[in-house]
Amino acid sequence: MQPIPIIGAYLSAANAPGGVMLPEFYNQLGAMHGTIMVFMGVVPLAVGGFGNFVMPLQIGAPDMAFPRINMASYWAYFVGGVVMLASFFLPGGAANSGWTSYVPLAVTATVGQTWWLLGMVLLITSSLLGSLNFIVTIFQLRAPGLTFMRLPIFVWLQLVTAYLLLLAFPPLEAAAVLQLMDRVAGTSFFLPSGLVVSGQILGNSGGGNPLLWQHLFWFLAHPEVYVLILPAMGIVAEVLANNIRKPLWGYKPVVYSAIFLGFMSFVVWAHHMFLTGMGTTMSAFFQTTTMIISIPSVVILTSLFLSLWGASIRFTTPMLFALAFLPMFGIGGLTGLPLGLAPTDIHLHDTYYVIGHFHYVVAPGTLFALFAGIYYWFPKATGRYMNELLGKIHFWGSFVCINIVFFPMFIQGLAGMNRRLYDGGIQYAHAQTAAKWNMPMGHAAFALWAFQLFFIFNFFWSIKKGRRSPSNAWDATTLEWAAAPSPPPHGNFPEPPVVYREAYEYSVPGHPRDFTPQNEPETKRDK
Amino acid sequence: MDIPYTVTARPDTGLYNGKLGIWLFLASEVMLFGALFSSYLLLRVGAEVWPRGETILNIPMAFLNTVILISSSVTMVLAWASLKMNQFQKARWCLIGTFLLASGFLVVKFFEYSEKFAHGLAPKTNTFLAIYFTLTGLHGLHVVGGMVVMAFLFGPGAKMWRVAPERYTNRVEITGLYWHFVDLVWIFLFPVLYLL
Numbered sequence: 241m242q243p244i245p246i247i248g249a250y251l252s253a254a255n256a257p258g259g260v261m262l263p264e265f266y267n268q269l270g271a272m273h274g275t276i277m278v279f280m281g282v283v284p285l286a287v288g289g290f291g292n293f294v295m296p297l298q299i300g301a302p303d304m305a306f307p308r309i310n311m312a313s314y315w316a317y318f319v320g321g322v323v324m325l326a327s328f329f330l331p332g333g334a335a336n337s338g339w340t341s342y343v344p345l346a347v348t349a350t351v352g353q354t355w356w357l358l359g360m361v362l363l364i365t366s367s368l369l370g371s372l373n374f375i376v377t378i379f380q381l382r383a384p385g386l387t388f389m390r391l392p393i394f395v396w397l398q399l400v401t402a403y404l405l406l407l408a409f410p411p412l413e414a415a416a417v418l419q420l421m422d423r424v425a426g427t428s429f430f431l432p433s434g435l436v437v438s439g440q441i442l443g444n445s446g447g448g449n450p451l452l453w454q455h456l457f458w459f460l461a462h463p464e465v466y467v468l469i470l471p472a473m474g475i476v477a478e479v480l481a482n483n484i485r486k487p488l489w490g491y492k493p494v495v496y497s498a499i500f501l502g503f504m505s506f507v508v509w510a511h512h513m514f515l516t517g518m519g520t521t522m523s524a525f526f527q528t529t530t531m532i533i534s535i536p537s538v539v540i541l542t543s544l545f546l547s548l549w550g551a552s553i554r555f556t557t558p559m560l561f562a563l564a565f566l567p568m569f570g571i572g573g574l575t576g577l578p579l580g581l582a583p584t585d586i587h588l589h590d591t592y593y594v595i596g597h598f599h600y601v602v603a604p605g606t607l608f609a610l611f612a613g614i615y616y617w618f619p620k621a622t623g624r625y626m627n628e629l630l631g632k633i634h635f636w637g638s639f640v641c642i643n644i645v646f647f648p649m650f651i652q653g654l655a656g657m658n659r660r661l662y663d664g665g666i667q668y669a670h671a672q673t674a675a676k677w678n679m680p681m682g683h684a685a686f687a688l689w690a691f692q693l694f695f696i697f698n699f700f701w702s703i704k705k706g707r708r709s710p711s712n713a714w715d716a717t718t719l720e721w722a723a724a725p726s727p728p729p730h731g732n733f734p735e736p737p738v739v740y741r742e743a744y745e746y747s748v749p750g751h752p753r754d755f756t757p758q759n760e761p762e763t764k765r766d767k
Numbered sequence: 768m769d770i771p772y773t774v775t776a777r778p779d780t781g782l783y784n785g786k787l788g789i790w791l792f793l794a795s796e797v798m799l800f801g802a803l804f805s806s807y808l809l810l811r812v813g814a815e816v817w818p819r820g821e822t823i824l825n826i827p828m829a830f831l832n833t834v835i836l837i838s839s840s841v842t843m844v845l846a847w848a849s850l851k852m853n854q855f856q857k858a859r860w861c862l863i864g865t866f867l868l869a870s871g872f873l874v875v876k877f878f879e880y881s882e883k884f885a886h887g888l889a890p891k892t893n894t895f896l897a898i899y900f901t902l903t904g905l906h907g908l909h910v911v912g913g914m915v916v917m918a919f920l921f922g923p924g925a926k927m928w929r930v931a932p933e934r935y936t937n938r939v940e941i942t943g944l945y946w947h948f949v950d951l952v953w954i955f956l957f958p959v960l961y962l963l
């Protein structure tokens with residue numbers, strides 16, 4: 241086994257003697273990567289960050305409905321994050337049973353798992369407080385004239401997301417409490433009778449059900465994947481509408497699809513459990529719902545694609561990221577279909593194919609959308625543009641590298657290579673044909689990391705030195721650009737905005753400019 | 768620009784912000800307890816033997832607690848109604864009464880718990896006791912949470928009545944909604960754990 245290049249030298253001897261990572265440490269990194277990315281990265285950024293900043297501006301509200309609850313949500317997140325990260329320094333290190341924390345493994349794991357559960361309870365509380373605040377804000381604080389069908393798509397998708405967070409997270413909270421009881425109070429909610437660990441019979445009372453954990457977990461975690469994607473779709477819709485300079489194609493189908501998707505996402509969870517032997521009737525049900533739920537996703541994606549038809553597109557940096565989102569999310573979504581059908585999933589489950597599937601959705605999908613959002617709303621937050629040249633280098637570098645990292649995972653997975661293999665598969669006969677991809681993937685991952693330096697530099701440099709932007713930096717129609725200064729002062733708007741129009745009135749014939757802001761009163765020309 | 772609809776209802780939704788907020792919060796609470804009740808069902812259906820609650824638990828004590836909680840819901844409503852009729856002192860006593868009833872509930876619960884522990888019955892004894900302690904413990908925490916809010920309302924928070932009586936009344940109303948929910952959860956817990 242070779243030491244890890246460059247970083248290996250900096251890892252502690254306890255975790256990686258001589259730069260060669262120990263299996264225990266590898267498992268910690270795997271579990272914590274998933275947890276951190278999902279619960280401490282994407283959700284806080286997409287919902288807590290973008291939702292909190294952009295949504296009140298887009299609906300013409302002075303602030304969130306409950307500023308104190310907002311703060312409580314932030315601090316719950318902060319403490320939860322500290323608990324999670326601090327757990328690396330415990331004896332035995334951080335949680336190492338996967339981000340899914342399957343039982344009985346997780347119940348018998350080192351103390352890091354207890355901290356993981358505590359951290360999760362705090363992070364869940366944070367999301368809960370946030371989501372309630374979002375829903376109240378959208379219902380109660382819309383500006384006069386801003387009816388639901390005039391809301392920007394981003395606001396709609398934040399609303400659906402907030403409902404998912406509100407209703408799907410509590411069951412995981414319940415599950416976390418039960419697992420905590422199993423670990424701390426010695427109960428057996430998830431432990432079957434007569435469980436043997438390392439040759440010893442565990443003296444627990446037994447009678448528990450390991451599948452119960454999986455049901456509770458995925459009841460949250462499938463809606464959670466839509467929490468990860470819907471705000472991203474919202475950002476893409478905003479950036480797209482602004483840069484195609486014409487109304488989005490299919491506003492209503494997108495909205496209705498999102499609502500339908502929200503409902504359906506609560507009845508597909510067991511497609512993560514086809515291999516648990518839960519029975520063919522259950523499988524048939526969840527296969528059917530999974531096929532049904534892919535329809536609204538396709539409707540949304542198709543609407544966004546069709547919006548491009550005949551447009552005179554402005555290829556700004558945010559637009560490049562938004563454009564790349566479309567095919568990348570397409571790949572991620574389409575590769576989900578074979579996973580949703582039990583016959584194919586039996587072969588693909590727990591292989592790199594699954595890793596490829598969801599990373600296409602969340603990395604070049606959601607993450608790219610978040611980049612699009614940062615480049616797009618940066619002028620609103622700072623009054624300055626980010627640098628376009630650096631932005632384009634960042635985009636093209638990331639786009640190429642991220643595909644080299646994730647595409648081979650489909651090949652590896654189809655070849656039968658399992659996920660979570662500590663040695664990358666070199667000891668396993670069935671992985672031999674596909675393990676060779678690990679090298680280029682690894683190199684591309686390093687390169688991908690290097691290209692993020694362009695972004696980090698650009699971000700901080702532009703705060704101070706970027707080109708100044710007018711308050712409506714992109715000639716946009718929505719309220720955050722049309723009615724608020726950049727950066728918005730406390731209370732957001734100098735005077736309360738009033739809305740007269742739909743969200744995306746671009747290139748309306750007869751108007752002097754190619755955009756008509758939502759707060760521009762109706763004139764004779766509109767009749 | 769101030770945040771609108773903190774006190775008065777927004778015409779098209781018919782709610783002020785706090786009220787919508789508490790309804791949403793309760794919806795999430797329904798999911799929390801719903802998940803635990805479902806877990807209870809699944810564990811019970813899968814169990815080879817499942818003790819009947821009455822053989823282990825103390826029904827008279829639980830019945831007493833049911834009466835206490837239902838009375839506390841009544842005093843809670845009275846507090847709000849008195850505020851609506853501008854009788855602040857009466858409302859304050861009703862809140863204190865609710866608080867005392869809630870403490871009474873916890874005292875009874877404490878005796879129930881200690882009786883179990885004295886007989887060596889703990890969460891780890893069997894799955895029935897595990898779910899019993901988890902559900903009632905979580906419910907007890909909700910009671911404590913409600914008591915903290917009530918203590919604030921008849922204690923330091925009562926000052927608001929003089930400057931913003933409507934807002935204060937709303938706060939009591941919202942606390943009431945939460946309290947009725949806590950009551951309702953117990954009304955489910957009692958038969959499910961003790962009688963069935």
Ligand code: HEM
Pocket residue numbers: 340465466468469511512530533534537572573574576577579580581585588589590594597598601602606
């Ligand atoms: C058309 C849409 C989709 C379908 C049909 C679909 C289907 C599936 C199925 C059946 C699995 C389980 C595979 C297995 O473990 O054997 C899975 C895994 C996963 N999907 Fe999707 N999916 C879709 C969209 C998404 C989206 C939008 C996201 C996130 C933003 C996502 C994120 C994930 C994640 C994180 C996992 C892996 C969970 C794990 O085992 O660790 N998927 N998908």
Ligand SMILES: [Cu+2]
Pocket residue numbers: 461462465508509511512
């Ligand atoms: Cu799923």
